[in-house]
Amino acid sequence: MYRYDEFDAQVVRERVAQFRGQVARRLAGELSEEEFKPLRLMNGVYLQLHAYMLRVAVPYGTLSSRQLRKLAHIAATYDKNYGHFTTRQNIQFNWPQLRDIPDILGELSEVEMHAIQTSGNCIRNVTADPFAGAAADEIEDPRPICELIRQWSTFHPEFTFLPRKFKIAVTGAPKDRAAIKVHDIGLRMHRNAAGAPGFEVVVGGGQGRTPMIGKTIRRWLARNEILAYLEAIMRVYNLHGRRDNKYKARVKILVHEIGAEQFAAQVEREYENSAGQTRKALPDADEIRRIARHFAPPIGEAEAKADDGEGAKKLRAARAADGGFDLWCRASLAAHKIPGHAIVTVSLKPAGGIPGDATAEQMRSVAGLAERFSHGEVRVSHEQNLVLPWVRAAEVHELWRGLRDSGLAAANAGLAGDIICCPGLDYCTLATARSIPVAQQLGVRLGGTKRQRDIGGLSINISGCINACGHHHVGNIGILGLEKKGREFYQITLGGSADENAAIGDIIGPGFAAEEVGDAVDMVVGTYLKIRRAGETFIDAYRRVGAEPFKEALYAA
Amino acid sequence: MLLRDGAIAPGDSWRAVDDGEDLPAGNVTVTLRRFLAEREQLAARDGEVGVRINPGEDLALAASHADAVNTAALVSIIFPAFTDGRGFSVIRSLRRQGYRGEIRADGSLLPDQFAFLRHCGADTVAIADGEDAQTWLREARALSLAYQAGYAPTDARNILEARAQANRATLRATAITVATPEKT
Amino acid sequence: MNGWIVSANDLVVGTVVYYAADGWSGDIGDAAVAADRIAAKKLLAASESAVRDNRVVEPYLVEVELCRGKLSPLRLREQLRHRGPSVAQAGG
Structure with a gap:
């Protein structure tokens, strides 16, 4: 994975020093809250219901075990011993004190981490396929491009005061695990007719109060053109995105209002006008190679070639011998591009737990297991799970035992219990209703692994307000918490999907009181089980039959 | 002012x-x-x-x-x-x-x-x-450094240029090391 | 009986505080209560001097119910701010 050079390190160090000065001025009364707020937000510091909250970037979801240990240390030293992994592959600390935050940022800089641009109307942390570099179906590791984008977008002089926040997601595989179609810009790698890898450019997707699926404005763009093209998109958006209404300021509204074709034409014109100058100024081939070298797989070619199938055989034998382990494997393992290896998802969704939360001890355990079994590398997924990308098939069983000892062996990745959930009104000042208690209640009601296995692949996403941090619009079952007359109620959407066939869920009817949500979800799942054909997942069945049978089950009585 | x-x-x-x-x-x-x-x-x-x-x-x-x-x-x-x-x-x-x-x-x-x-x-x-x-x-x-080349940093040093310079220096150093044995 | 109190977050630490007769307190029981809207406005204005003293951030009025000598906020959001998250915390 990428390591900072002296320049990257200095950029972050200077930022910490600058923020330390700003906090000192705030505490001394030289800066008012009004003046300080935009400065703290640009460093990921929010003021939430109970305390400050610090959002730390995990660029494109890649973490080293050393970084994860540092996060554990911060949780234990400055917070209440836990952290919350978010749907944007970041981690949030819920209880830091303002006076400690410069020290926390200082500690983060020691392990090449920061909170830069995790908030504010700027280009946010770029996200990626959590299996990047390891997935069997991948064309190429998208992370070198992500790192290029990270550096290019850091303190961009032209694009730091945009109409609204701006999120970019990248995938190098046909199977979209990065939800690129619901981002301001989604980049999907594929090969053109000549076989050269490049990116499809999708713009104007997003969730929030106006959910939209992004539109393709370029079928194929060569990799070395990405930054120049992004610059053209950003300039069109910066100049023409709406600034009169916060709720209409995202690029999706601009694309929607002028149309994808017109938007594409403006971008292409800007690109033609500036491309010559911009391209000359962008990272040269040496620099691109320098960055790409950092992402070479930690497993050497010799080792990859030497695989004799023994590891896979050992894994099969262990699965045959242990039913519990086998169920976990079915949920947690993904195909690897290097023979004899597996990608392992570590579910942060124990039944009744808080989705995405991990204690300092759990972070240390995962760091230790990553060192033993995954070349010291960990990923964060937008589903709020962790991933160990470089595990030998022969060692999966031992890894599982280690995870089990730390309470991290929930066998529900990709199943109904793998609930995506924002912090909701238990923490968040924007929320209109609680979301975590709903996730906890559902996690228990959905039943054990065997029942969830029978239900099959099903995503349940819960947001505590219309801003949709819990990605409810793209959950197969989406739950949105709202408030009416002082009471929480929950609106259910069906048919959403965040993958390459991304879709916004349909609102199914009137909302439900908190105590009714469990029954309603049971009813939806029960209806699916009744109508499904052999091999049909929930989303397949929904697409075949539509909303009617579900509406009938929910509201007919 | x-x-x-x-x-x-x-x-x-x-x-x-x-x-x-x-x-x-x-x-x-x-x-x-x-x-x-x-x-x-x-x-x-x-x-x-x-x-x-x-x-x-x-x-x-x-x-x-x-x-x-x-x-x-x-x-x-x-x-x-x-x-x-x-x-x-x-x-x-x-x-x-x-x-x-x-x-x-x-x-x-x-x-x-x-x-x-x-x-x-x-x-x-x-x-x-x-x-x-x-x-x-x-x-x-x-902030004394900037990643964005093509903009006009005045006080700030451009990181891409600095890296390119370092690369060239490394190449020259390598060239000298390679060249030296031939002379002897 | 309903009334209003003033709540804010502590500038340095971030925790929830309430405006009391003798400054700010983490205990809602200490909060100064205004019986009507006019008194509430005055209370808020008085509390805002503490913003200038640089102790708290963004004070605002919270409607409360006074029942058997105990103050409890009417809105769920304020109940949660008062009692803390309704869910167990992973670290605790």
């Missing part, structure tokens, strides 16, 4: 003249509308002419009269709010279309934006008289 090149600039010779107001002697700035409508009158007088561009109102007009704007001795960008970053792209576009005169940032701005303005291509920043110029000058130097 005017800041230029990381220092307080001595005196400002420019006077902002409103639409309909009589033109005084000396250097003046006028609105884009007036600048385009009264080009001959403006050119005939003594003193230089600058143009004020408000990104909130003048974007389309400025873009369609790039050649005229390029003749101004000064372009002053009036930021309607510090959160409104259109001015950064306007400055950038001016430089790209070949404008070589002075670009001044004016209006609602924060000290933290000083460096970015300069990187985009602004020469000067006008700050309100009550503001602490030292804060502005300090913030302009807070």
Whole structure:
């Protein structure tokens, strides 16, 4: 994975020093809250219901075990011993004190981490396929491009005061695990007719109060053109995105209002006008190679070639011998591009737990297991799970035992219990209703692994307000918490999907009181089980039959 | 007060003249509308002419009269709010279309934006008289490095260029090591 | 009986505080209560001097119910701010 050079390190160090000065001025009364707020937000510091909250970037979801240990240390030293992994592959600390935050940022800089641009109307942390570099179906590791984008977008002089926040997601595989179609810009790698890898450019997707699926404005763009093209998109958006209404300021509204074709034409014109100058100024081939070298797989070619199938055989034998382990494997393992290896998802969704939360001890355990079994590398997924990308098939069983000892062996990745959930009104000042208690209640009601296995692949996403941090619009079952007359109620959407066939869920009817949500979800799942054909997942069945049978089950009585 | 090149600039010779107001002697700035409508009158007088561009109102007009704007001795960008970053792209576009005169940032701005303005291509920043110029000058130097090549860092060092230099140095060092045995 | 109190977050630490007769307190029981809207406005204005003293951030009025000598906020959001998250915390 990428390591900072002296320049990257200095950029972050200077930022910490600058923020330390700003906090000192705030505490001394030289800066008012009004003046300080935009400065703290640009460093990921929010003021939430109970305390400050610090959002730390995990660029494109890649973490080293050393970084994860540092996060554990911060949780234990400055917070209440836990952290919350978010749907944007970041981690949030819920209880830091303002006076400690410069020290926390200082500690983060020691392990090449920061909170830069995790908030504010700027280009946010770029996200990626959590299996990047390891997935069997991948064309190429998208992370070198992500790192290029990270550096290019850091303190961009032209694009730091945009109409609204701006999120970019990248995938190098046909199977979209990065939800690129619901981002301001989604980049999907594929090969053109000549076989050269490049990116499809999708713009104007997003969730929030106006959910939209992004539109393709370029079928194929060569990799070395990405930054120049992004610059053209950003300039069109910066100049023409709406600034009169916060709720209409995202690029999706601009694309929607002028149309994808017109938007594409403006971008292409800007690109033609500036491309010559911009391209000359962008990272040269040496620099691109320098960055790409950092992402070479930690497993050497010799080792990859030497695989004799023994590891896979050992894994099969262990699965045959242990039913519990086998169920976990079915949920947690993904195909690897290097023979004899597996990608392992570590579910942060124990039944009744808080989705995405991990204690300092759990972070240390995962760091230790990553060192033993995954070349010291960990990923964060937008589903709020962790991933160990470089595990030998022969060692999966031992890894599982280690995870089990730390309470991290929930066998529900990709199943109904793998609930995506924002912090909701238990923490968040924007929320209109609680979301975590709903996730906890559902996690228990959905039943054990065997029942969830029978239900099959099903995503349940819960947001505590219309801003949709819990990605409810793209959950197969989406739950949105709202408030009416002082009471929480929950609106259910069906048919959403965040993958390459991304879709916004349909609102199914009137909302439900908190105590009714469990029954309603049971009813939806029960209806699916009744109508499904052999091999049909929930989303397949929904697409075949539509909303009617579900509406009938929910509201007919 | 005017800041230029990381220092307080001595005196400002420019006077902002409103639409309909009589033109005084000396250097003046006028609105884009007036600048385009009264080009001959403006050119005939003594003193230089600058143009004020408000990104909130003048974007389309400025873009369609790039050649005229390029003749101004000064372009002053009036930021309607510090959160409104259109001015950064306007400055950038001016430089790209070949404008070589002075670009001044004016209006609602924060000290933290000083460096970015300069990187985009602004020469000067006008700050309100009550503001602490030292804060502005300090913030302009807070970050000494920039990743974005092609922008015009003045105080900041460009990381891409620094890396390319380091690469070339490594290559030269390698070349010497390789060459040495041949000589002996 | 309903009334209004003033709540804010502590500037340095971030925790929830209430405006009391003798400054700010983490205990809602200490909060100064205004019986009507006019008194509430005055209370808020008085609390805002503490913003200038640089102790708290963004004070605002919270409607409360006074029942058997105990104050409890009417809105769920304020109940949660008062009692803390309704869910067990992973670290605790």
